[in-house]
Amino acid sequence: LDGDATALVLSARQFDKRQVSEPETEAVIRGPREGFVEDLRTNTALLRRRIRTPELKLENVRVGRLSRSDVVIAYIRGIAPDVIVREVMRRVSRIRIDGIISDSYIEELIEDDPYSPFPQVLSTERPDTVAANLLEGRVAILVDGSPFVLVAPVTLWSMMQASEDYYDRFYIGTFLRVLRYFLAGVALLGPAFYIAVTTFHQEMLPTALLVTLAATREGIPFPSLIEAFMMEIAFEALREAGVRLPRTVGQAVSIVGALVIGQSAVQAGIISAPMVIVVATTGIASFTFPRFSLGIAIRLLRFLMMGLAAFLGLYGIMIGLLLVLVHLSGLRSLGIPYLSPVAPLTLGDLADVAVRPPTWLRGLRPRMTGYPDPRRQGRRIK
Numbered sequence: 001l002d003g004d005a006t007a008l009v010l011s012a013r014q015f016d017k018r019q020v021s022e023p024e025t026e027a028v029i030r031g032p033r034e035g036f037v038e039d040l041r042t043n044t045a046l047l048r049r050r051i052r053t054p055e056l057k058l059e060n061v062r063v064g065r066l067s068r069s070d071v072v073i074a075y076i077r078g079i080a081p082d083v084i085v086r087e088v089m090r091r092v093s094r095i096r097i098d099g100i101i102s103d104s105y106i107e108e109l110i111e112d113d114p115y116s117p118f119p120q121v122l123s124t125e126r127p128d129t130v131a132a133n134l135l136e137g138r139v140a141i142l143v144d145g146s147p148f149v150l151v152a153p154v155t156l157w158s159m160m161q162a163s164e165d166y167y168d169r170f171y172i173g174t175f176l177r178v179l180r181y182f183l184a185g186v187a188l189l190g191p192a193f194y195i196a197v198t199t200f201h202q203e204m205l206p207t208a209l210l211v212t213l214a215a216t217r218e219g220i221p222f223p224s225l226i227e228a229f230m231m232e233i234a235f236e237a238l239r240e241a242g243v244r245l246p247r248t249v250g251q252a253v254s255i256v257g258a259l260v261i262g263q264s265a266v267q268a269g270i271i272s273a274p275m276v277i278v279v280a281t282t283g284i285a286s287f288t289f290p291r292f293s294l295g296i297a298i299r300l301l302r303f304l305m306m307g308l309a310a311f312l313g314l315y316g317i318m319i320g321l322l323l324v325l326v327h328l329s330g331l332r333s334l335g336i337p338y339l340s341p342v343a344p345l346t347l348g349d350l351a352d353v354a355v356r357p358p359t360w361l362r363g364l365r366p367r368m369t370g371y372p373d374p375r376r377q378g379r380r381i382k
Contacts, residue, residue, distance in 0.1 A: 023125035040144035067099030119293035137370035153333035162290035173356035183285040190282035192305035200313030225310035
């Protein structure tokens with residue numbers, strides 16, 4: 001500027017980027033249709049549009065010796081505990097790696113127990129989900145080049161919650177959440193329970209059902225464990241093929257393949273019809289998990305439960321459940337117990353675990369993450 005001794009240097013960089021669209025992995029019937037994209041500044045703008053307070057802080061960190069990737073750590077000052085924010089900053093800053101290609105690199109490098117099958121960081125494509133977690137005192141990590149945003153700390157119960165739980169009426173959200181917990185048990189224990197009952201505990205079945213099962217298994221050359229493993233592996237192969245194939249044919253191949261293989265195996269006398277029903281029901285139940293990473297963990301543990309049930313029956317299933325429970329009890333996410341508020345017990349936070357309370361009853365933030373500013377809304381607002 002003429003007569004001014006100060007110059008301004010402005011960045012005019014612009015890169016090609018994908019337009020904001022509905023996230024495919026977390027679709028909702030009622031709710032926002034926007035999803036994160038690969039451009040970091042677009043993602044931070046999506047957050048800023050939902051949380052306009054100046055207390056929303058976006059700390060920029062460069063990660064990767066060669067890639068020099070921009071990583072943004074987002075939190076709301078005064079709500080997120082300082083100890084959690086400092087811990088996230090410490091874990092991200094200590095990463096020494098050539099390049100960060102995706103958010104999954106950072107997820108593996110900051111989680112508390114890298115050997116656990118359970119996800120300890122939430123990965124989501126939805127800006128509304130990230131905004132809701134920031135308002136509860138959690139911290140978000142945005143990586144340039146990735147359409148997924150990491151949120152920590154998380155608990156097992158928060159991983160079972162879907163965005164749509166809070167967009168429908170509270171009794172609808174409660175029904176869906178209870179149904180989801182029941183189907184999670186089916187996905188984990190369905191084939192194992194069938195193997196245990198048909199192998200060791202036939203006296204638990206009604207006589208008519210036992211006769212029917214015996215008739216369907218007559219001539220089957222394999223024990224129940226081998227049957228279940230064959231069908232589960234075939235189902236997993238079809239699911240993986242459906243993901244890798246072009247979108248126009250992937251779904252058709254998965255459905256037709258499952259029908260043809262199941263029907264052909266029953267007619268050939270290799271697999272019994274009840275086993276096909278059990279595996280199909282288990283497969284449907286495994287699709288109800290809101291988080292893909294948690295569903296993968298349950299699918300892996302299902303094989304362990306099947307093996308224990310084949311050798312020890314229901315006693316083996318109980319041993320497996322106890323092992324999983326002990327592991328979950330000792331698991332942490334950024335130092336926060338993975339089973340909180342159930343273990344350790346926090347009575348005030350139990351209302352949002354098994355049921356979805358009405359909005360006018362959700363007056364307090366979770367005690368583990370939102371204690372600097374515990375109250376999120378006024379009293380008597382019904």
